[in-house]
Amino acid sequence: MDTAAGRVTSFAEMLTRLEGERLTDWITEAMTPGPPGISTLAAGLNSDYDAVHAALTTAWNSGPLEGTVNRTKMLKRQMSGRAGFALLPRRVLPA
Structure with a gap:
């Protein structure tokens, strides 16, 4: 449970601060064995990496x-x- 909470908190901080440069490291860390929901999220983010990275690194807002x-x-x-x-x-x- 602590592992899942730490990964979710880390992801939330990355989203809040728009720190797209941390995305690759976060996905790699989240894909390691652990809570299945976190690794599924990481796999989904990795499949659309370019869009997620752009969302976390550009100033555009919809x-x-x-x-x-x-x-x-x-x-x-x-x-x-x-x-x-x-x-x-x-x-x-x-x-």
């Missing part, structure tokens, strides 16, 4: 876009069955 998509989906759910498609652009697009 948060604003995701917020807009989330808001649009919420409006669509609220309007389901109540209004036609003509009203959707009026609620989504800024005035």
Whole structure:
């Protein structure tokens, strides 16, 4: 349990601080025998290494876009069955 907690904490710190240079070492360490969930996560990260490394080393952030998509989906759910498609652009697009 201590091993799993240490690896999860280390991964969380790497995500919080955007320390992509530590990713290879973390994956190597997590792939060693230990808790099966951690090694499965490491294998998944390793299979898409380039994308994960880029996410941890670049300043780009998709948060604003995701917020807009989330808001649009919420409006669509609220309007389901109540209004036609003509009203959707009026609620989504800024005035």
